[in-house]
Amino acid sequence: MSETQFAEMATRWYDQNARDLPWREPDVGAWAILVSEIMLQQTPVVRVLPAWRAWLARWPVPAALAADTPAEAIRMWGRLGYPRRALRLRECAVALTQRHDGVVPTDLDALLALPGVGSYTARAVAAFAYGQRHPVVDTNVRRLVARAVTGLPDAGPATRPADLVATEELLPVEPARAAWASAAFMELGALVCTARGPRCGECPLAEVCAWRAAGRPAAPGPTRRPQQYAGTDRQVRGLLLAVLRETVGPVPGERLDLVWTDDVQRARALAGLVQDGLVERAGADAYTLAGDRRLI
Ligand code: SF4
Secondary structure (H helix, E strand, C coil), X not given: CCCHHHHHHHHHHHHHXXXXXXXXXXXXXXXXXXHHHHHHCCCCHHHHHHHHHHHHHHCCCHHHHHCCCHHHHHHHHCCCCCCHXXXXXXHHHHHHHHHHXXXXXXXXXXXXXXXXXXXXXXXXXXXXXXXXXXXXXXXXXXXXXXXXXXXXXXXXXXXXXXXXXXHHCCCCCCHHHHHHHHHHHXXXXXXCCCCCCCCHHHCCCHHHCHHHHCCCCXXXXXXXXXXXXXXXXXXHHHHHHXXXXXXXXXXXXXXXXXXXXXXXXXXXXXXXXXXXXXXXXXXXCEEEECCXXXXX
C-alpha cells in the first residue's frame, strides 16, 4: 500500500465522521482559526467552544484585540487554563496589526515569526485557513502515525523534524487534499486512536495499522500517570487570578491571602504570575491584572 492511501482511508472516514465545529465552517476566516488553535492547545473542545465564540464576538479582528488591554484578554480567557496564552494571543494581535495590516499572513515563515505561534499552530493555520500542504503534527497525530505506520504503541519524545517528515510523507500532493488529510488525521487521533483506549474496531486504518497487526504490544516501562491539578501551584495561580479577574481596581494582598492557606506556596504562585506578566503590583501590597485600564 502506498503511504498516501492512509490519507485516502482517513479522509473517507473524516467525510462521514468529522465533528461539526464552528471553526471548520468554510467562511470562518484565518483569525478565527488561529484563535481556535491556540485555545485548543491543552484544552478540550467542549470548554473552548463558548470561550471561542465570546472572544470573536468581542474581538472579531486582530486590531480590536490589539486595541484592548492585556487585562481584558486575561479576563476573557476566564478558566480555560494556561492563561499566558491570552497574553501571547494579544501580542500576536498587536504584531498582526503592526506588521500585516491586521491580516493573518499566508506565508509559513511569517506565521512562525508571530508571538505565541509555534510550529504546530503556524502549520495548522496555513493548512486549515489557506489550504496549504504542511504536516500538522499535534500529540494525537504523532500517536496515530507511530501506531499505524511505525507499529509503536506511542510516539515517544517529540523529535520535531522527524515527526514532520513522517507525517508529510502521508499527505497527498495536492495542497487542498493534503490540508483535508491533516484535519482527518487530527480527528482520528482525537476520537478513535486515543491514548488510553484506541477503538481499533471503528478505525478506518484497522486493516493496515502496523501496531494492530503486531498484536498491539504494550509500551515498555511504567505507564505515565495523568498530571494532578489539586494542590499544585497551577491551582493556586488559578485561584489568585480568579479574584483579580473579578475585581475592579487593585486587590489588597490580604484579600489574596484568603485564597490559599499555605503562605509559601501562595507567595510563590503570586510571584510566578508577576514574573509571567499576567499580574502587576499596584502599590506596596496590592495587585492588578496586567495593564488593567479599569483603574484609570
Ligand atoms: S487500528 Fe487502532 S491503533 Fe491502529 S490507528 Fe486505528 S485506532 Fe489506532
